[in-house]
Amino acid sequence: MATIEDLRQVVSETQTEPAVVMTRELLAAGVDPMEILEQGVMFGLNDVGNRFAAKKAIVLDLVRAGVTAKACIPIIEEALPKGESPRNNKKIVLGTLLSQHNIGKNLVGTLLSIGGFEVVDMGEKNTPWDFYETAEQSGADMIAVSVVFAPALEKFAELLDLLKEMKVRDKFPVIVGGGVTTQKWADEEGADGWGAQAKDGVDLARRILQVA
């Protein structure tokens, strides 16, 4: 039977079909879906990212890695325990700032929904103004931002400045995460919370919005 290490390997090689088959196999064998996601799919994606950074992979490899991950993730999401949390009346606006990378954002959205929150998914390539406008128009309780590549880092500072300028900084707590962010950076920027993993988004939202 395939192991999580095998799954990581085929994701790293961007072999979509074998990755899908192994994901199914691991789930059928009772392996924890979050473990499959984090140690199989995400580690494999990281391998591709590291090769790209070392100039041993090209953009097409990133595209293929994205396709492979996106084929496995819905199968894993299906297997996540659902309906454990009652619906709460808290609404969270979620999107990526600038970037096209939406795999992490989508995971955050799925887990927030499973966690009982209403998610307003703004999709990709948003500007600070998009976040502000959507939060106002939807009557959001919180903004969750996914920052996956470096140019978005300074845009995050712009978002917080914009919220201050519009006098809604207290109205919309802002949480952030994503591959290029760190706790230290988020603290320095003045974010209300930072998470390394998608599941941290749920803990942060519960704590900040005081939901049981």
Ligand code: B12
């Ligand atoms: C797949 C991929 C792509 C795909 C994305 C497909 C898609 N639909 O998402 C495509 C081909 C589009 C792509 C394009 C590019 N990419 Co790219 N890509 C990747 C890759 C390999 C994986 C990204 C990913 O999905 N990771 C898995 C997810 C689950 O991780 P994540 O987003 O970080 O999310 C997790 C946590 O961070 C957290 N999280 C995320 N958001 C949030 C939010 C909150 C509130 C919380 C609490 C938590 C949280 O939860 C998630 C799960 O636990 C990474 C390498 C890597 N190591 O990540 C490079 C990477 C991100 N890409 C990179 C680059 C440079 C690019 C391009 C500029 C390449 C180019 N020259 O064109 C373009 C940019 C396009 C654009 N305008 O956005 C760089 C960024 C470097 C940097 N410092 O800026 C990376 C790091 C590769 C590298 N090592 O150089 N890419």
